[in-house]
Amino acid sequence: MITIAVDAMGGDHAPRPEVEGSVLAAREFGVRILLVGQQNVVRAELAKHAAPNLPIEIVPASDVISMQDHPAQAFRRKKDSSVHVSARLVREAKADGLVSAGNTGAVMTVAKFLLGTLESVDRVALAAPFPNAKGGVSVLLDVGANVDSRPEHLVQFAIMGEVYYRATFGSKRPRVGLLSVGEEEIKGNELTREVYTRLKKSPVHFVGNVEGGDLFSGNVDVIVCDGFVGNIALKICEGLALQIFGLLGRSLKSSLVSQVGAMLSKGAFKGLKKTIDYTEYGGAPLLGVRGVCVIGHGRSNANAVKNAIRVAAGLARARMNEKIEQELSATAVLA
Amino acid sequence: MITIAVDAMGGDHAPRPEVEGSVLAAREFGVRILLVGQQNVVRAELAKHAAPNLPIEIVPASDVISMQDHPAQAFRRKKDSSVHVSARLVREAKADGLVSAGNTGAVMTVAKFLLGTLESVDRVALAAPFPNAKGGVSVLLDVGANVDSRPEHLVQFAIMGEVYYRATFGSKRPRVGLLSVGEEEIKGNELTREVYTRLKKSPVHFVGNVEGGDLFSGNVDVIVCDGFVGNIALKICEGLALQIFGLLGRSLKSSLVSQVGAMLSKGAFKGLKKTIDYTEYGGAPLLGVRGVCVIGHGRSNANAVKNAIRVAAGLARARMNEKIEQELSATAVLA
Numbered sequence: 001m002i003t004i005a006v007d008a009m010g011g012d013h014a015p016r017p018e019v020e021g022s023v024l025a026a027r028e029f030g031v032r033i034l035l036v037g038q039q040n041v042v043r044a045e046l047a048k049h050a051a052p053n054l055p056i057e058i059v060p061a062s063d064v065i066s067m068q069d070h071p072a073q074a075f076r077r078k079k080d081s082s083v084h085v086s087a088r089l090v091r092e093a094k095a096d097g098l099v100s101a102g103n104t105g106a107v108m109t110v111a112k113f114l115l116g117t118l119e120s121v122d123r124v125a126l127a128a129p130f131p132n133a134k135g136g137v138s139v140l141l142d143v144g145a146n147v148d149s150r151p152e153h154l155v156q157f158a159i160m161g162e163v164y165y166r167a168t169f170g171s172k173r174p175r176v177g178l179l180s181v182g183e184e185e186i187k188g189n190e191l192t193r194e195v196y197t198r199l200k201k202s203p204v205h206f207v208g209n210v211e212g213g214d215l216f217s218g219n220v221d222v223i224v225c226d227g228f229v230g231n232i233a234l235k236i237c238e239g240l241a242l243q244i245f246g247l248l249g250r251s252l253k254s255s256l257v258s259q260v261g262a263m264l265s266k267g268a269f270k271g272l273k274k275t276i277d278y279t280e281y282g283g284a285p286l287l288g289v290r291g292v293c294v295i296g297h298g299r300s301n302a303n304a305v306k307n308a309i310r311v312a313a314g315l316a317r318a319r320m321n322e323k324i325e326q327e328l329s330a331t332a333v334l335a
Numbered sequence: 336m337i338t339i340a341v342d343a344m345g346g347d348h349a350p351r352p353e354v355e356g357s358v359l360a361a362r363e364f365g366v367r368i369l370l371v372g373q374q375n376v377v378r379a380e381l382a383k384h385a386a387p388n389l390p391i392e393i394v395p396a397s398d399v400i401s402m403q404d405h406p407a408q409a410f411r412r413k414k415d416s417s418v419h420v421s422a423r424l425v426r427e428a429k430a431d432g433l434v435s436a437g438n439t440g441a442v443m444t445v446a447k448f449l450l451g452t453l454e455s456v457d458r459v460a461l462a463a464p465f466p467n468a469k470g471g472v473s474v475l476l477d478v479g480a481n482v483d484s485r486p487e488h489l490v491q492f493a494i495m496g497e498v499y500y501r502a503t504f505g506s507k508r509p510r511v512g513l514l515s516v517g518e519e520e521i522k523g524n525e526l527t528r529e530v531y532t533r534l535k536k537s538p539v540h541f542v543g544n545v546e547g548g549d550l551f552s553g554n555v556d557v558i559v560c561d562g563f564v565g566n567i568a569l570k571i572c573e574g575l576a577l578q579i580f581g582l583l584g585r586s587l588k589s590s591l592v593s594q595v596g597a598m599l600s601k602g603a604f605k606g607l608k609k610t611i612d613y614t615e616y617g618g619a620p621l622l623g624v625r626g627v628c629v630i631g632h633g634r635s636n637a638n639a640v641k642n643a644i645r646v647a648a649g650l651a652r653a654r655m656n657e658k659i660e661q662e663l664s665a666t667a668v669l670a
Contacts, residue, residue: 144516147525148525181479181567212566212570213577215571215574216575216577217574228515228523228564229563232516233568235546236550236568236572239548239550240550240571240572241575243551244579
């Protein structure tokens, strides 16, 4: 049975969605859960659920990393945090993966240093899944584990992203694109032009440069970029979606007729919000660490936590890291 | 009287919106218009409008640059294009500025080479205005005139963006931010960290690093980034807006109740589309060229063309380029 350590103290509303999501996941997916956090708090929350026969255990951790904590400081000073303890459970093979909806920077730092990176990997990468216009999912990486990447790092991101995509979204040969400012090979900056020539020779199914709009077009499955660009892209998406919904809400309240219209359209808006809500897609995996680490949004609800556990268990079951090592060594031989 | 050369052949629906927008601008803003394009085509379109006493003249240009043309090739081969002729009118001081809704890359190339750059400017920059959550406008630059910029270029973008913002949106001391991956000074890549220290010492009202979501937050007026990042950001915004409206449309058609709701909410949706439609904001000025050059979206309607003419005339009237030269020389002395 796959075992996942769940950081019960991480998200904005912890431990409620973490515990409920864990109960749902244990029930629906047959996954064993180690709920990591302050014992009394987690136990009280777990008691609210009728879950006596589910494979859920509490593992104590005295410290809590908040969203305001500085990642490097939290790593050094809060050594008994729920994130640290979760990562140690993975390192000691007591869990196959960890899930946290906590401070993304802190989770990345703790996972990187306590788990270490895979042998063939120079830099880890955070991958963010997006719903696309064709009803599928496209994945952007790196969305912020690094700044100032070199060409070989982006090639590694492409390979790791492809293996993750295959394991999670069931495509046999995902299309991999390079985020740039035009489709032709000569378009882009110094970094992407070099990465283009390397990806052409790599084993991934490289479809060439893609542009910003292709995050949502569904024409490509895995989109590679450096972490600086990817993080800005991710934050723009969140910001613009909030802005459009805010404006829509205000517009809809602007007249009585619109208000009635809005009431009648409520189901449609809910459906839309669900489609573009990326917490539905199982969180963002940190690729390249030894073990499985999936990071959820701080606003994760129980459903998002459940889906993140599903993704983490799936990556462990698919032996993603072994495949990443294999593909990267094969690429190194080719280079 | 300010004179603006309007590329009548540029946009997706040219020359209809170009001619109508010119008639509206001549009528509303008291601007003299030189409509540049194939004489018969433009004359026939102009004849549809009752505009006998308006200061509109046709200037012939035999070539047309299409959206599919390669910018550098179009520049070299179509020397009598409406874009070339418009730029020459500005160079020869027969017009104070030019407006085109044509092939952005080609317009940038032609303007850069035929007009040249200001003496203190190393690199021109394309600036894109966005509506923000506070009901104002935020401007992002560079959105694609360059790739691989150096720190001094981004400092110049900041100063040019600030002067353009003051001239166009009436703010006396626009807040200038640097697009990065976190607010602290140490956050960012090699380029932005260096730019941060330089902007702190510059005469602009520098508010520090901003993140992707700040394109829409209204917390900052001018957002500086390199052209690679800016172009990706712009395309993401267009792509995501299309995606959300597409999904919303499909959701609203999914049931009879939603359909009725959608009908009643129609006014609200229109209002929203108008708010986020950046063609309302007068197009994107190419900053740093000798003269004024404003580039509209290919899909520009008459209203967008009219607004682009308003912005171009405003920049000429405000003597933007003189102010840019002054501020840049002052900064050079400080450095």
